[in-house]
Amino acid sequence: MEETLVVQNVRKTIGKKEIIKGLSFSLKKGEVFGFLGPNGAGKTTTIRMLVGLIRPTSGTISICGYDLQKQFTKAIQHIGCIVENPELYPYLSGWENLEHFARMVPGVTMHRIQEVVELVGLQNRIHDLVRTYSLGMRQRLGIAQALLGKPTVLILDEPTNGLDPVGIREMRQFIRSLAEQEQLSVLVSSHLLSEIQLMCDRVAIMSKGEIIRIDTVEHLLQEQARTYWNVVPINTAKEILTNETTVIGEKDGAIVTIYESNETIARCNARLIEAGIYVSGIERKLPTLEDLFIELTGGETID
Amino acid sequence: MINLVYNEMLKIVRKKRLFIIAAIVAVLVSLFTYAQFKQIETIRERIGTTDWRTQLQQQIIDTQNRLNSTGISEEWKKFLKIRLQQQQYYLDNDINPMAPGAPTFMRMFIENSIELFLPLLVMVIAADLVSSEASGGTIKLLLTRPVKRWKVLMSKYIAMILSTSFIVFSVALLSYAISGIVFGYGGWNLPLLTGFSIQGEELNTAAAHLIPQWKYLLIEFGLAFFVSLVVGTLTFMLSVLLRSTAAVMGIMLAALISGAILSNMVSSWESAKYLFMVNLRLTSYISGMAPPIDGMTLSFSMTVLAIWALGALIVSFYVFTKRDVY
Structure with missing residues (x-):
């Protein structure tokens, strides 16, 4: 071009x-x-x-x-x-x-x-x-x-x-x-x-x-999109999610994972429910500029 | 280039600046005409309307007596002879030197406005030529066209010269037209004394002679135009340097007024003669008034003013073409 x-x-x-x-x-x-x-x-x-x-x-x-x-x-x-x-x-x-x-x-x-x-x-x-x-x-x-x-x-x-x-x-x-x-x-x-x-x-x-x-x-x-999981109890859920995808941390009582695809979300959700965990919300969030920045400039990730 | 100058003139006209200036001149001229009219009336009452001829005749006899008396220098004699010619002309042509018509009013008006009033009017136009573009942000649009920066500035400078011409012209026209209503429009050929100068205590009359009033006016308006251009150029430079039109006007105003004050008190501070503001009263050299500082002549003052203007122009163009615009 x-x-x-x-x-x-x-x-x-x-x-x-x-x-x-x-x-x-x-x-x-x-x-x-x-x-x-x-x-x-x-x-x-x-x-x-x-x-x-x-x-x-x-x-x-x-x-x-x-x-x-x-x-x-x-x-x-x-x-x-x-x-x-x-x-x-x-x-x-x-x-x-x-x-x-x-x-x-x-x-x-x-x-x-x-x-x-x-x-x-x-x-x-x-x-x-x-x-x-x-x-x-x-x-x-x-x-x-x-x-x-x-x-x-x-x-x-x-x-x-x-x-x-x-x-x-x-x-x-x-x-x-x-x-x-x-x-x-x-x-x-x-x-x-x-x-x-x-x-x-x-x-x-x-x-x-x-x-x-x-x-x-x-x-x-895509690289920077995140999935937020509102789940109870949070610790068991974290273990399950760690097996399925990459957990970044916790924010405002929700577990934050890297967004891979909708299929991954569906699969994780199925696992959580199988384990009897209470899922009240799954949300895909695009990064705010601030987040993107902090990551790109090599600062701390969110947690 | 013509397009660019057209743009600049359009902006000046649409800001209604020229119109306001013409209105100010019209109001002031009317005011002064009335003042002058009142003054003449009082003089008339004192002398009596028909008396001025006898009075003039008396003056002529006085002058002749002094000419015939012994013990006066050759120079002084020459001056008196010219004086006599002038008085004789008034009498022969039936002109009352106290109430001589619109051209005399014009002369009086320009002599009194060359130092402050005229420069102020020019300043009103020149002050915001560049600074208003900077403070309004339009300079960014102006400088991102396929036109070199010096051309943009040149078009503005030419617009300044055109506006200055308009101002001087409208002062001439309005002072003639308005005062003529009261004083009559005649008097162009009135002989006026010029060419003498005061050096120290002495009156130098070596070059003294009479010229008709129209020629005298032409010279004075020429000088007024020159002064206006110099003041315009200096204001233009400040307008390039500063973003705020108010600051430009403030600085110029301070300089002009300090010039008017300094002229009255700097006779012992000799190097003050290189300041532009004490050199603005160019018409004094024609009418033969004492300069504020010894040794100042017409050509000296004009050179000083020209150098100031040239310097301002160089600074304006250098800064404008090199500067980063934020």
Whole structure:
């Protein structure tokens, strides 16, 4: 698959402190790539480096084969982005905002503006002042301006921030369709695992300025999924479960095991019942980001 | 580039800044016109309306007497001769020097606004050109377009120059149009004395001569435009350096006001003449008022201002193109 954005060993030092410690990753055509990490992990700094707002101390970023430092205008032409909140000019209308940015990109026609407005579904309010827009509408206008120049790579920093549940779902579907139908590479950052999980093909997990792991979402989740057993008496049950699967520990009066498959759960359940143990609940839980983190950074496991 | 400048002008216009400035000028001009009108009225009451001709004639005779008396220097003689010419012109053309029409009001207005009022207006525009983009977060969108950073800044600088031109032009236009209602629109050819300067205690009249008022106004407005550009450039630099428009305005305001105060008290602190704010009263050199510090001349002040502006411009472009945007 074709690689659209390639990042090699990018570092950023501010003063004496290295805040980004050698990132390398690449985006493929038509995939949604997630950037997952807690606040302060360096997601936004990295994204700012990708769009040329911050100069990396070392390392290279290339977009469609153009080096971002050396051939800035050629490279940035292939990028559409929203960095943090979609901040547009509140005293201009949505349409005027789009026109404003269209004038800065060669070859964007009125027709194209109309097209992106329809794509994000803002036709009805586009001539109103941005000041009167809701956060969701601003977010859409932000995406519209990012799509103006027909980018190959779309970079969205926390795109669902501040949206209501319906808005979040729409946004998710919209991002998926951009990747699948328009074959864009989309980079999405978030601190919510559930969001990344529903939207992304691959995910990079960041912590303290480093990428700890890059993998497909399925892989990552399968490895980290857990089964919680509410059983009485707990000690006998633990013995039985240890024979059938891997017990990690106890949490809130429940036994925690690694999730393997639904068959394993059914089998374990049958054994427990045979042994006369009282099973009041079996629950499959996806890891919270915190858990995933603690495990990936080699910290203590839950117990 | 034209597109970029168009964008910047659009933003300035849509923020209604230019409109507000024009309104401020209109209000102030009306105020001063009324004040001037009142003043002339009081003078008229004291002298009497028809009396000014006899008064002028009396002045002319006085001057002639002094010219004929012995023991005055050649220089002084020359000055008096020019003075005589001017007074004679007023009498011959039936012009009351006390109530001379809109162009004279314009001259008075620009001479009094060059140091503080005009720079303040320019500051209002220039202060938030860059800082408002930084504090509003729109700078991120602006700098992630396929346009080099220096071009983005250049378009803003050009927009600043255009706005400054608009301000100076509207001050000229409004002061003429509004004061003309009261004083009449004539008086463009009134001869005015210029070219003399005060050096220490001496009045240097070597280059003194008369020029028509329209030429005089052209020079003064040219100088006012120059001063506005310099102040605009300095504000522009602060706007690049600081995120907060209020901070930019605060610093500029402090500098401008301290300049107005310093001008009155720095005559013994000689190196103060290299500060930009004591050099703003360029029109004083034309009307022949004493400079705040000995040895300051028109070309000296203009050079100092130009160097400050150039420095500010270099700093602005260097910082803007190199800076990391957070």
